[in-house]
Amino acid sequence: MNEQQANAETGVDAAAYDFQAIQDRWLPVWDEMKPFEVANDLSDQRPKKYVLDMFPYPSGDLHMGHAEAFCFGDVLARYWRGRGYDVLHPIGWDSFGLPAENAAIKRGIDPREWTYANIDQQKSSFRLYAPSFDWSRVLHTSDPEYYKWNQWLFLKMYEKGLAYRKASWVNWDPVDQTVLANEQVLSDGTSERSGAMVVKKKLTQWYFRITDYADRLLDDLDQLEGQWPTKVLNMQRNWIGRSQGAEVEFEIEGRDAKVPVFTTRPDTLHGATFMVVAPDSDLAAELAASSSPEVREAFEAYLTATQKQSEIDRQNADREKTGVFLDHFAINPVNGERIPVWASDYVLADYGHGAIMAVPAHDQRDLDFALKFELPVRVVVEVRDEDGAVLEDPAVSGVATAGNGVLVNSEELNGLGKVEAIAKAIEVLEARGTGRAAKTYRLRDWLISRQRYWGTPIPILHGAEESNEGEMRPVAHEELPVRLPASEGLDLKPKGSSPLGAATEWSNVTDAEGQAWTRDPDTMDTFVDSSWYFLRFLSANDDTQAFDPKLVNAWGPIDQYAGGVEHAILHLLYSRFITKVLHDLGYLDFEEPFSALLNQGMVLQDGAKMSKSKGNLVEFASELKAHGADALRVTLAFAGPPEDDIDWADVSVQGSAKFLARAWRVAGDVASEPGVDFAAGDQGLRRHTHKLLADAPTLVENYKFNVVVARLMDQVNVTRKAIDAGAGAADPAVRESAEAIAMILSLFAPYTAEDMWSKLGHEATVALAVWPSADESLLVEDEVTLIVQVDGKVRDRLTLPASVSEADAEAAARASQSVQRAIGDRQIVNVIVRVPKIVSIATKP
């Protein structure tokens, strides 16, 4: 009986796939079962997998980007369950942050109201979308129960000297009226959040000393090779930006303390003909202050001009060099030479020591500067071109020679190559006590204080009377959390200082001794909140500690993390840093938080990023309503490799729905009973099923979800044929195939798979059914097709036993009529035999 006949006889109802009815049938069952809740007692003997999606920010309802990210994370979580693992797959909300505050200001409401309403909305959308979350461990970073431990973390950092305050030039967002971390400033100089052009301000702010961990953060990336996308590893390496070289101390005439400079080329010290300091450095200000009024005036004007520049102008490497002479001289420690000290904005105050030795002959920037201000250029490395000719003097050519060469004009270094000269120069400096080998980094300390309301209050008290002026005191652990005061009556509008400062009742504290203090008015960067949340999930409801080290070490590190590449250097770097700190504090056994990382692409519309302003938004909610969760999830998984962007114009949700209906009907057609002996089934179909069972795990583990879905489509097609035109609906192999389809399909389409599972006579839930392993004996082929090539062209295909010997294969190939025709009267010069695949014959005339 074929499908049409079945339709005619049983009526439309029984044969029609109705996603809405299927969703309505299973949601209440799952709600009741809570199949994905994980016990906290470690009693489960199955091996463990911790699978985590980057938690969402509650900026409204879920959107397509969420649908994609959570689809992929869920595929992996469900996969490991199917493989017999105890899987932890929690969910929470990253619910502090500026959007809530800005929305609250715009609507005149409390940020809490907006935040928690959005969380509720997202929760109910998630329920329908059906990721396999453990809903018993939900956390929201804006709950006092969570941020209490965020404050605990801050105090731990403070105790270890890893949290500190300093005055420095910082990135200031003039729209949001708050400081930003370096990581939050995009390469075009705009704010990651508001899009405003970031300006520099000198402010006293809180920092986490991430630079102390720079070497480990860089070196440990090697452990993640192959487990994290290469792109992310490279981005982090670039961001940390370690340079090796030397620190060299220069004396400055009329100044007691020596000035250290960092250089990667200590071999060129004899070619240093001037020194340059950053105009916004303390040293520049000091040197200018002790100069003539004219010099001082020129410097002040230059400093002002420098600070007016936009980030874009400043980053343009092609622009003309500018600077002022500070009327001071430094002494070159290797040759006692007196060299002038200039201030120029091509030297950065916060990199190295904010001062450089300029070697114009061998550094293009220094050369540009030297030529502009007519400073001497001295060649100390003789560099040759490919033909062995000495390159022209940079002073004439205008091109600095930065390559390898032989040292000249450099006393003891003369005749050495670049590498040896660097080593020797460091040796000489160390012997004289005027320098040493040194490293420096592009990475800066993490600025974590923000002048906004909706975040974790920094648990520090500042002295508020004469007797304790300038003192800082951490809030005692037992007094945590320092709760956010109600927003009522506070002006949340950005104005450059934290709104919390105005909450005087909250801010003013008198201690047991009667001393007056005021609370630190700033809140923490929300990236602090998200830098350790994955630890909290293990004991999300524990009010005695931030996380339970026993549980964390049993489950951690996270086996599979999934999220967007936009966090390549923000969240992922901070999390790695905090994990290492907590390891050093003795809480964690591991030093890297995320063993494997999947970065999904973006969902686009006609090649453009979806956005409200562009009006090309494909709404998650409406797609969910129109096609159902399963069709949406299958569409996302099938669209292509998960790392690639998905253009919504290229996909077909209807096509996915059609496939689901076909799969579902196969299950409905199965006519054998559960438990039937599969061994008696059709061998051809069984081979096909077991090939799928054998291949699916590798495919899923390599994130080839699109291929798995394609293989499922193929399996459904083959099974349909077996039912209609082959073994028939009662053949045990048809049941075996349908059950395999239901189990594997459950990764992508949990509702449809559950309904199939039920039709096949099994109890819910298919999500906890462990996949059967493939039967090896069904995977070996008896006969194979052997290809015969003559001079690289396929000339025949021979059907031979799979166990054919090399000699037999070659003989069969030579015996082939079409092969002989192809060879003709040419002479055979080589025969390559690779059984059971190919015989390749090479000839010549």
Next chain:
RNA sequence: CCCCCUAUAGCCCAACCGGCAGAGGCAACCGACUUAAAAUCGGUACAGUCUGGGUUCGAAUCCCAGUAGGGGGACCA
């Protein structure tokens, strides 16, 4: 300017260690069912792998050079 990734049918994408270029889907076309359409079912057709070299018996796959698109970094001493 430097670094990384990608390029296969009209479109989205598969192809293990180098071994028959095609798994799957979309769109198209033909047929079945239907009064008709939709849905469903069956079938058909469509590329030689961005370009140019090289290695090899054999290259989509490895190497070199280039083109196009995407991403990252960039006055970092």
